[in-house]
Amino acid sequence: MTLEELQEEIQPADQDVVRLSKERWMKVGKPLFSLGKLEQQITRIAGIKRIACYEIKKKALVVMCADNGVVAEGVTQTGQEVTAIVAENFSRHETSTCLMAEVAGVDIYPVDIGMITDVKNVTRKNEKTAYGTKNFAKEPAMTREQLWQAIETGIRIAGEKKQEGYDILLTGEMGIGNTTTSSAVASVLLNRDPAVMTGKGAGLDDEGLKRKIHVIEDAIGRYNLRQADVLTVMASVGGYDIAGLCGLCIGGARYHIPVVLDGFISGVAALCAVHLIPAVADYLIPSHVSKEPAAHYVLDELGLSPLVTCDMCLGEGSGAVAVIPLLEMGLKVYGDMGTFEDIKVEQYKVL
Numbered sequence: 606m607t608l609e610e611l612q613e614e615i616q617p618a619d620q621d622v623v624r625l626s627k628e629r630w631m632k633v634g635k636p637l638f639s640l641g642k643l644e645q646q647i648t649r650i651a652g653i654k655r656i657a658c659y660e661i662k663k664k665a666l667v668v669m670c671a672d673n674g675v676v677a678e679g680v681t682q683t684g685q686e687v688t689a690i691v692a693e694n695f696s697r698h699e700t701s702t703c704l705m706a707e708v709a710g711v712d713i714y715p716v717d718i719g720m721i722t723d724v725k726n727v728t729r730k731n732e733k734t735a736y737g738t739k740n741f742a743k744e745p746a747m748t749r750e751q752l753w754q755a756i757e758t759g760i761r762i763a764g765e766k767k768q769e770g771y772d773i774l775l776t777g778e779m780g781i782g783n784t785t786t787s788s789a790v791a792s793v794l795l796n797r798d799p800a801v802m803t804g805k806g807a808g809l810d811d812e813g814l815k816r817k818i819h820v821i822e823d824a825i826g827r828y829n830l831r832q833a834d835v836l837t838v839m840a841s842v843g844g845y846d847i848a849g850l851c852g853l854c855i856g857g858a859r860y861h862i863p864v865v866l867d868g869f870i871s872g873v874a875a876l877c878a879v880h881l882i883p884a885v886a887d888y889l890i891p892s893h894v895s896k897e898p899a900a901h902y903v904l905d906e907l908g909l910s911p912l913v914t915c916d917m918c919l920g921e922g923s924g925a926v927a928v929i930p931l932l933e934m935g936l937k938v939y940g941d942m943g944t945f946e947d948i949k950v951e952q953y954k955v956l
């Protein structure tokens with residue numbers, strides 16, 4: 606499949622269904638609009654699914670695991686071996702997000718889209734793009750072909766999950782160094798200074814943060830990225846995890862499944878998808894706003910307002926998992942609550 610074919614195929618959410626869904630909310634016997642952003646997102650999901658009454662039963666968190674060559678520049682607190690350790694823990698259901706997902710009833714699919722290590726129960730031949738990216742401080746992270754392969758993998762996985770009967774997708778990632786790649790991509794796409802767009806990720810001291818900002822500034826200049834198209838930006842300073850999640854967002858739009866975004870890295874991947882295919886924006890559901898300093902700029906650019914602010918910055922899809930029970934509660938009221946007529950109350954407005 607080509608980008609042009611996807612641009613042609615992917616259509617916005619169904620506005621007629623959105624209208625029906627809003628009408629349903631108007632009838633629910635409670636103060637109008639009193640479930641706030643939950644109402645909006647339940648309605649947006651109706652438009653995505655093209656049906657006003659729906660259920661969210663099967664939920665899949667796809668965790669894109671990949672390594673980033675730029676870690677060699679000292680931009681992270683830990684080494685690349687941690688990516689494999691956490692990926693393996695995912696396969697044993699032993700990460701923080703696995704435990705949260707258990708509470709929320711979310712199934713987890715870790716995907717080795719580009720780790721330097723092969724990990725039992727995670728690495729599958731047709732999903733690994735390469736053994737990590739190149740160090741973008743020295744050469745472009747990946748080729749255009751590798752980038753497109755990783756994007757296609759994400760699209761394919763979205764299609765597979767749809768086939769398996771999943772109602773909603775959640776984005777997650779694991780890849781030491783991916784706040785560096787995300788800040789680099791976001792600095793260009795949002796046309797902002799790397800100093801504003803870069804944070805400490807999983808933990809860095811002040812010296813490390815300065816180094817991280819410098820590495821990003823340097824690469825943006827070296828590859829002339831301020832003048833580049835989004836695919837060049839992604840291939841030069843991105844990562845396979847970002848590319849795979851970008852594909853997952855595109856796949857959500859292609860197969861009409863809502864995609865709940867996690868934090869900063871997921872947001873950047875989604876922004877890439879929207880740059881490639883603007884209609885994808887309709888299929889993205891916000892979760893939290895990450896503590897990474899640029900996360901709120903990314904959400905603003907996507908036109909999304911976070912459902913919760915928890916100061917979380919764990920990644921792995923944890924934020925997306927955290928809002929699933931909230932969405933389910935909203936959907937329960939939307940689907941099961943009596944109407945004003947049922948409960949014999951005149952409709953009333955709260956301003």
Ligand SMILES: Cc1cc2ncn([C@H]3O[C@H](COP(=O)(O)O)[C@@H](O)[C@H]3O)c2cc1C
Binds near residue numbers: 680
């Ligand atoms: C033990 C551990 C578990 C994690 N789980 C998610 N991340 C998070 O931190 C990484 C990004 O931060 P940076 O760019 O600073 O490396 C990603 O792997 C992200 O998912 C982790 C990081 C660590 C160290």
Ligand SMILES: O=C(O)c1cccnc1
Binds near residue numbers: 868895
């Ligand atoms: O917001 C995120 O996605 C994030 C922030 C810090 C570390 N890992 C992930």
